[in-house]
Amino acid sequence: LTNFLMFYLYKIIKGLVFPPGIFILIFLLNFFIVKNKVLRILNLLSALILYLISISPTTDLMKEFLKVKIEVNFQKPDVIFVPGAGLSDESISRIVKAYELYKIYNVPIVISGYKVEAKMMKSKLLMFSIPDSMLILDSLARNTFENVRNFIKISKIKNFKNIIIVSSDYHFKRIDKIFKNSGLNLKYIPSNQIDWTAKTILDIVPSYASFSRNIRYLNEILGYFLIFQ
Missing domain, CATH: 3.40.50.620 (HUPs)
Known part of the structure; x- marks a missing residue:
């Protein structure tokens, strides 16, 4: 049990100390420190957006959007x-x-x-x-x-x-x-289909892996609507 808790504690601390987690904390800290209302709102929004881009549930939502279902009517390709x-x-x-x-x-x-x-x-x-x-x-x-x-x-x-x-x-x-x-x-x-269905509390902890993956997914969604890249 101790090892189990230490593992999760380590992952949570790591998620908050290393980017992008540390930047989320900085934005939140600025929200409480600065007096200017506009700057406070900007810091809060920045923290929220960065947090959402850095967690696994966001990946699941974007992956669901990017699914494609095609009926295949041939046995052997050309x-x-x-x-x-x-x-x-x-x-x-x-x-x-x-x-x-x-x-x-x-x-x-x-x-x-x-x-x-x-x-x-x-x-x-x-x-x-x-x-x-x-x-x-x-x-x-x-x-x-x-x-x-x-x-x-x-x-x-x-x-x-x-x-x-x-x-x-x-x-x-x-x-x-x-x-x-x-x-x-x-x-x-x-070529690299990965099943992200296993859920744990760590899914809501920001991580660079989730951030990197979500940026790729966002690029795909943007490219889908623009059809440029």
């Missing part, structure tokens, strides 16, 4: 489409998932990213002994909109109709909106 995620761990996880699917279906893989990113992704797949002839490279796409736009052009040239898209689970809603009216059959395979 191609696997992998949009990049910058030079990051997410790009690597997408490449690994694409390789797993390639071993199952033995169909071409379209890799889409910008310059070095796309070449890096291709080099990783070549390391998995996938033939160069099975890899199609789009190194001109600077954002999600261009990833999809360029892929649609490639699909028309190659006559691809049934598409498996490999990306992060929270990325699919934006991708699906850009694919609208493309006439392609789409199946979404998440």
